[in-house]
Amino acid sequence: MRKIPFDKAKLEKIAAQWPTPFHIYDAKAIRENAKRLKKAFSWNKGFREYFAVKATPNPHLMKLLKEFDFGSDCSSMAELVLAEKVGNVGDKIMFTSNDTPAEEFRKAWELGAIINLDDITHWPFMLESVGCPQAAELGEHIFCCRYNPGPLKGGNAIIGKPEEAKYGFTREQLFECYRQMKDAGVKRFGLHTMVASNELDPDYIIDTAKMLLDLVADLSQQLGIEFEFINIGGGIGIPYKPDQKQMDLEYVGKGIEAAFKACIAERGIKPLKLFMECGRCITGPYGYLVARVRHIKNTYRLYAGLDACMSNLMRPALYGAYHEIVVPGKETCGDTTTYDVTGSLCENNDKFAIGRVLPLLERGDLVVICDAGAHGHAMGFQYNGKLRSAELLLEEDGSVREIRRAETLDDYFATLDFNGL
Numbered sequence: 001m002r003k004i005p006f007d008k009a010k011l012e013k014i015a016a017q018w019p020t021p022f023h024i025y026d027a028k029a030i031r032e033n034a035k036r037l038k039k040a041f042s043w044n045k046g047f048r049e050y051f052a053v054k055a056t057p058n059p060h061l062m063k064l065l066k067e068f069d070f071g072s073d074c075s076s077m078a079e080l081v082l083a084e085k086v087g088n089v090g091d092k093i094m095f096t097s098n099d100t101p102a103e104e105f106r107k108a109w110e111l112g113a114i115i116n117l118d119d120i121t122h123w124p125f126m127l128e129s130v131g132c133p134q135a136a137e138l139g140e141h142i143f144c145c146r147y148n149p150g151p152l153k154g155g156n157a158i159i160g161k162p163e164e165a166k167y168g169f170t171r172e173q174l175f176e177c178y179r180q181m182k183d184a185g186v187k188r189f190g191l192h193t194m195v196a197s198n199e200l201d202p203d204y205i206i207d208t209a210k211m212l213l214d215l216v217a218d219l220s221q222q223l224g225i226e227f228e229f230i231n232i233g234g235g236i237g238i239p240y241k242p243d244q245k246q247m248d249l250e251y252v253g254k255g256i257e258a259a260f261k262a263c264i265a266e267r268g269i270k271p272l273k274l275f276m277e278c279g280r281c282i283t284g285p286y287g288y289l290v291a292r293v294r295h296i297k298n299t300y301r302l303y304a305g306l307d308a309c310m311s312n313l314m315r316p317a318l319y320g321a322y323h324e325i326v327v328p329g330k331e332t333c334g335d336t337t338t339y340d341v342t343g344s345l346c347e348n349n350d351k352f353a354i355g356r357v358l359p360l361l362e363r364g365d366l367v368v369i370c371d372a373g374a375h376g377h378a379m380g381f382q383y384n385g386k387l388r389s390a391e392l393l394l395e396e397d398g399s400v401r402e403i404r405r406a407e408t409l410d411d412y413f414a415t416l417d418f419n420g421l
């Protein structure tokens, strides 16, 4: 049974102030995890994690992560503004977008963000978007390209195979683009890739770093440019299922350190900074969706209908993803009964779990859905007039703070004008 940082009495107290459903994040666990990540890569001078804002776009969590000097990985205007609001500007922003609009390039440029291009055509497009800057000005900004290794690297179910993925440059295009950038006056370079999502094999992450290091050596040699960093992207997985293991970050750290040393010794490259832009493994395991059983229904199957629905957490509906479910107060009752755990959306895939064996449930029981701290609330939507829930932060002293209020019907109707109907 998964350990959760609150018991039934504590949750009932919280729910008395913030009605279910709500998301709640464990500040202490997020801090401990951030410390562990930093330590695993502390051998690298200049190491930085850029938290993937899209995973949990809440400025209070971003600010908490800033305590550990985490930057922000942004991919849209809203995410750039969030980074700016928490004081992450300049090289604290990695702007990794795709199919990018001109105004977002402009905003990233104004903020002094590291601009990570997704395509060779984005180089002239970006220049035009920011007003065709002179060589001297370009020389002050940091640019990066996103490499798509195509058939050289296998993918997985969430992100797909690299060769079928819409992201990034081919190898040939990289050489061409860095040459164009150098000719235009760019002096500060990085290289990026993002080939995995929810990957639990540590060697896959190490191999990704090796691949980038090799490429940096080739690019540096052929083009006569120096790189400041490689960014291995996000994609470190978390153990959603009880039989899965947490990624051994210390092993990954050591493996990448060895790869850096080897590449410096064998290929003669200068020492580089290591960047990553993880989202899931930073907050995922430390966020919980708390809901209440609204109805028990017994037809061809037994259903537990919650007051949450897939607009609070759509991963199970979207990917068939598994999320552990804990019933506080019934931990010792034994898992005796098989349920489909559903929401109230008019979509039959609105299920948090299918055929899950749980303690006997009753109306009013609190139910905690685990590992909802990344790509959870963030993926919410309003289909069927479902409103997005509140987000709460469980502080280290046990107090609870609201970090986003629940939406109201007024929020839902805010874009409509009922006058003149």
Ligand SMILES: *Cc1c(COP(=O)(O)O)cnc(C)c1O
Binding pocket: 052, 054, 055, 073, 096, 194, 197, 198, 233, 234, 235, 236, 277, 278, 279, 280, 281, 374
């Ligand atoms: C989604 C995404 C991330 C974060 O991925 P996680 O699986 O949450 O670590 C990082 N970088 C880019 C470009 C992304 O699209």
